[in-house]
Each structure stands twice: as structure tokens, then as C-alpha cells.
Amino acid sequence: SSSPAVLTCKAAVAWGPGEPLVIEEVQVSPPQPMEIRIKVVCTSLCRSDVSAWETQAIFPRIFGHEASGIVESVGPGVTEFSEGDHVLTLFTGECKSCRQCISGKSNMCQVLGLERRGVMHSDQKTRFSIKDKPVYHYCAVSSFSQYTVVHSGCAVKVSLAVPLEKICLLSCGVAAGLGAAWNVADISEGSTVVIYGLGTVGLSVAQGAKVRGASQIIGVDINPEKGEIAKTFGITHFVNPKECNESIQQVVNRITDGGADYAFECIGDTGMITTALQSCCQGWGLTVTLGVPKVNPELKAHYGVFLSGRTLKGSLFGGWRPKSDLPSLVDMYTKKEIQIDEYITHNISFEDINQAFSLMKEGKCLRCVIHL
Ligand code: APR
Ligand code: ZN
Known part of the structure; x- marks a missing residue:
């Protein structure tokens, strides 16, 4: 098949600290080597998104890191994923080859760990832009966008049978x-x-x-x-x-x-x-x-x-090695050994994403699931 092109979609962009998000048309570049582009299906709002939006200085930015989606395209070198795979995003990745990953006793990947500068791990650049100006990432996930690009080490494949609108909560909280x-x-x-x-x-x-x-x-x-x-x-x-x-x-x-x-x-x-x-x-x-x-x-x-x-x-992230361990948690949910649905107090459409921020600030929700 032909290589993926830049696509345009809607994203909830934060322009400044504490300012309501604005739904904008953004350009999402094709996945680079070892990256995948994901159609985000659902993302829940976590307290960390709210805290970062209120206090950090990197803008414009697309927040969101607790999400599920479907692989839209894969970049050069990716063999683990293909178009149509269902995935959870990982705000802290697992390269499986650094000292921390091979220790077997840590989830502190030295290569794909928590990203704080709003760019991609591989080249320190963004995959989002508006009129050629960069829009920054959050934790190398940025799920408040209909499409996002993540490193293939920052996503984990899940069964097609599991409801994406529920299991997004396993992506973080x-x-x-x-x-x-x-x-x-x-x-x-x-x-x-x-x-x-x-x-x-x-x-x-x-x-x-x-x-x-x-x-x-x-x-x-x-x-x-x-x-x-x-x-x-x-x-x-x-x-x-x-x-x-x-x-x-x-x-x-x-x-x-x-x-x-x-x-x-x-x-x-x-x-x-x-x-x-x-x-x-x-x-x-x-x-x-x-x-x-x-x-x-x-x-x-x-x-x-x-x-x-x-x-x-x-x-x-509870000590989980995200790629190695999350599939077993998804299995436990399927077997009804753990509860997830009970944390979802609100389902919200993408246009109303600011409501989720208000509900969390006011302490009126556990998790709001945003449907993109
Ligand atoms: N004493 C007791 N409880 C408090 C206090 C306090 N001083 N301050 C806040 N709380 C309570 C809030 O009332 C709320 O019920 O702590 C709870 C925090 O829950 P959420 O805001 O829903 O946050 P959550 O998503 O559970 O995350 C909790 O973990 O991942 C991190 O960044 C996240 O620091 C945050 C924490
Ligand atoms: Zn690693």
C-alpha cells in the first residue's frame, strides 16, 4: 500500500494555562520510523491532564494520555502492529531493551519513559501542527485529538472483543x-x-x-x-x-x-x-x-x-511494565475479576470536553470518558 500522508482532523487544543480547550483543525503528520498513527476512540480525563494544563508552560498543546484507539497506519520498521489493531496508549513506554526494561524489576524505561517536553522521544519534534506551527504533545500520547502519533513502544495491542470505551481507564488511573x-x-x-x-x-x-x-x-x-x-x-x-x-x-x-x-x-x-x-x-x-x-x-x-x-x-503506573503486563489486566476485566465500568461517572462528547475539566476541578466525577 502507499505510504500514509498528512491528515487533517479535529483536536482539542490548549492555548494557555487554565484556558478552555478549543476544538481546532490540526495537521497530523504520518508516523515516522517505529511509530504508529492511531484513530483515538475514547479518552478518559485524568487528574494529571488537569494539573499539567493548569501549571505547565508548554503551549499550544494537546493533552490526554488515558486512551484507547484503532491503528490507522504504521511507520517504517513497525512489525508489531497493523492497520485495524485495537490499542491502549502508554504514557510511559517499554522498549524492552534498555537496562531498566531488561532488569525485569522496573517499569522505568530509559528510552520511552515519561516525556516532559511536549515532543516525540525519537527526534524531539512534534507530529501536530496548525498552519505549519508546531502543536506540542503531552506524555508523547496526546489523545485529545481524533488522530495521534505515538511510538510503537508506547501502545499495547488488545483483543478486538474488549470495549474500548471502558478499557481506556486501564491506560492510567x-x-x-x-x-x-x-x-x-x-x-x-x-x-x-x-x-x-x-x-x-x-x-x-x-x-x-x-x-x-x-x-x-x-x-x-x-x-x-x-x-x-x-x-x-x-x-x-x-x-x-x-x-x-x-x-x-x-x-x-x-x-x-x-x-x-x-x-x-x-x-x-x-x-x-x-x-x-x-x-x-x-x-x-x-x-x-x-x-x-x-x-x-x-x-x-x-x-x-x-x-x-x-x-x-x-x-x-503501579509498577506495571506496560507492554508486558497490561494484556493480563485486560483479561482480568474480561473475566470480571476487576471492575472498571464503576469508575465511569460521565460519558461526554468530544465537543463538550471542557465539561470534563469542570467536573474534575469541582470534584464531581471519578472518570469522564470522552468519545471522539
Ligand atoms: N485531604 C484529603 N483528600 C484530598 C485532599 C486533602 N488535602 N486534597 C484533595 N483530596 C481528594 C479529592 O477530594 C479527590 O477525591 O483527593 C482526591 C483526588 O482524586 P482526583 O482528583 O479524582 O485524582 P485522581 O485521578 O484519582 O489522581 C490522584 O494521582 O495520578 C495522580 O496526578 C494524579 O496526583 C493525582 C493523583
Ligand atoms: Zn526500556
């Missing part, structure tokens, strides 16, 4: 939470868990903890509306810091008789990491961080929390 519970913390049966922040990420940690048979799963959130929905994901105790007369760590220490076995920070507030450390038990208490702070990135904690044997562990 739900997988990150499940992985933190299973891979990073490796929660054991009967243990106690405290989760700070009950968005999709925190509630996916809860789901993972429940599957592992945790005896107590304490959820902490300042939004009182989270208490009820959190129970459906396995939360056994809901704590609203605004309604407590004592510190949260005191509440958790009392409920768990001396601190939880595992604490998870799913807000993106470094102050809460300190609180999480203080609310896990001496000896073996483990705090796992999932949140991405947009301000005050430095941590403050008394060394005494470590002297007493606690551990602080970071994670990205």
Missing part, C-alpha cells in the same frame, strides 16, 4: 491503583490499609486491597460525597479530615491499633506523604506514593519515622 496495591505494596491478606485521596486512583488501590483480602481499608478524603461511593470499592472506614477533632494519623492509629500496614498517597500533596508515614505502623509500615504534586514537590519528615522501621516507596 485504574491500572496505577491496582498495581500499587499488588506490585508495589504487595498487600497481604488480613492486613490494614489507609488510602489518602478517593479519586479513581485511590479507589483503585481500594479495589486492589479488597481483592487481596485486606481486613480494614480506611479512606481519607475532604470531599464528604466520596464516603458513600468509596464503600462500593471496598472502603470499610471513611475519614473526613474536616470533621475530625484529632489529627488523621491519630484516627488511623486508633482504628488500626498502632498504625496501618500500608498507606497510599493518592492526592498529589507532599504534606500528605508525611501524614501517611505517620499513620503506618512501626517495624514494617509501608507508605506508597502515587500522587503527582503540582506545587511544593519537596518532602518533609522527621527521621524518626524511618528509625522506627517504616519505608517510603515511590511508584509510577
Whole structure:
């Protein structure tokens, strides 16, 4: 077949920090060597898209990184994908040949890891333009566009039978939470868990903890509306810091008789990491961080929390090696071993994408799925 050409499609472009996205006609270049061009079917809005849109300086830009789609064309050298394949996008890729990838114990690919400059990994250029001016990428995915180009190491093939409008959530939030519970913390049966922040990420940690048979799963959130929905994901105790007369760590220490076995920070507030450390038990208490702070990135904690044997562990994408491991999560969904549909509180058409941003800022949604 003839080689793919530049195509024009609609994309939701962010022109400046916090400014409503504008649906624009953009030019999408053909996939370059080892890249694929994807027709995006659905993308869910993640908190990280909102945080980056509010705080970062690279514009104009196409956000979106939690997505599913269909391969439209492949670039030179690509043998793994062909036109018509169904895929999930990966905001952190897997080259399978760098030191990190071959270690078998890490998902921190040195070649296709988190891209922060708004360009493609291979040539530091963009594949989007408007009237020949570059439009920048986000995490080398940019799913708020009807078509996007990604490196073939930043997508994973999925079965044609699985609904793309649901499994897009496995591209980031739900997988990150499940992985933190299973891979990073490796929660054991009967243990106690405290989760700070009950968005999709925190509630996916809860789901993972429940599957592992945790005896107590304490959820902490300042939004009182989270208490009820959190129970459906396995939360056994809901704590609203605004309604407590004592510190949260005191509440958790009392409920768990001396601190939880595992604490998870799913807000993106470094102050809460300190609180999480203080609310896990001496000896073996483990705090796992999932949140991405947009301000005050430095941590403050008394060394005494470590002297007493606690551990602080970071994670990205729940420790999943994205290409190797995501197909097994998709299988679990097919077999109804994990819940995804329950996180989808809104389905939104592409023209209304700004509504999804409003809902997330107002704390009125878990995941909004945007249909392109
Ligand atoms: N104390 C307790 N809960 C809080 C606080 C606080 N100080 N601040 C915010 N929260 C709660 C919010 O009310 C919300 O329910 O944290 C939750 C965060 O959920 P979402 O905004 O839906 O975010 P989510 O997509 O789950 O992501 C959580 O992980 O991937 C990262 O960048 C992401 O840092 C973010 C985090
Ligand atoms: Zn690698």
C-alpha cells in the first residue's frame, strides 16, 4: 500500500494555562520510523491532564494520555502492529531493551519513559501542527485529538472483543491503583490499609486491597460525597479530615491499633506523604506514593519515622511494565475479576470536553470518558 500522508482532523487544543480547550483543525503528520498513527476512540480525563494544563508552560498543546484507539497506519520498521489493531496508549513506554526494561524489576524505561517536553522521544519534534506551527504533545500520547502519533513502544495491542470505551481507564488511573496495591505494596491478606485521596486512583488501590483480602481499608478524603461511593470499592472506614477533632494519623492509629500496614498517597500533596508515614505502623509500615504534586514537590519528615522501621516507596503506573503486563489486566476485566465500568461517572462528547475539566476541578466525577 502507499505510504500514509498528512491528515487533517479535529483536536482539542490548549492555548494557555487554565484556558478552555478549543476544538481546532490540526495537521497530523504520518508516523515516522517505529511509530504508529492511531484513530483515538475514547479518552478518559485524568487528574494529571488537569494539573499539567493548569501549571505547565508548554503551549499550544494537546493533552490526554488515558486512551484507547484503532491503528490507522504504521511507520517504517513497525512489525508489531497493523492497520485495524485495537490499542491502549502508554504514557510511559517499554522498549524492552534498555537496562531498566531488561532488569525485569522496573517499569522505568530509559528510552520511552515519561516525556516532559511536549515532543516525540525519537527526534524531539512534534507530529501536530496548525498552519505549519508546531502543536506540542503531552506524555508523547496526546489523545485529545481524533488522530495521534505515538511510538510503537508506547501502545499495547488488545483483543478486538474488549470495549474500548471502558478499557481506556486501564491506560492510567485504574491500572496505577491496582498495581500499587499488588506490585508495589504487595498487600497481604488480613492486613490494614489507609488510602489518602478517593479519586479513581485511590479507589483503585481500594479495589486492589479488597481483592487481596485486606481486613480494614480506611479512606481519607475532604470531599464528604466520596464516603458513600468509596464503600462500593471496598472502603470499610471513611475519614473526613474536616470533621475530625484529632489529627488523621491519630484516627488511623486508633482504628488500626498502632498504625496501618500500608498507606497510599493518592492526592498529589507532599504534606500528605508525611501524614501517611505517620499513620503506618512501626517495624514494617509501608507508605506508597502515587500522587503527582503540582506545587511544593519537596518532602518533609522527621527521621524518626524511618528509625522506627517504616519505608517510603515511590511508584509510577503501579509498577506495571506496560507492554508486558497490561494484556493480563485486560483479561482480568474480561473475566470480571476487576471492575472498571464503576469508575465511569460521565460519558461526554468530544465537543463538550471542557465539561470534563469542570467536573474534575469541582470534584464531581471519578472518570469522564470522552468519545471522539
Ligand atoms: N485531604 C484529603 N483528600 C484530598 C485532599 C486533602 N488535602 N486534597 C484533595 N483530596 C481528594 C479529592 O477530594 C479527590 O477525591 O483527593 C482526591 C483526588 O482524586 P482526583 O482528583 O479524582 O485524582 P485522581 O485521578 O484519582 O489522581 C490522584 O494521582 O495520578 C495522580 O496526578 C494524579 O496526583 C493525582 C493523583
Ligand atoms: Zn526500556
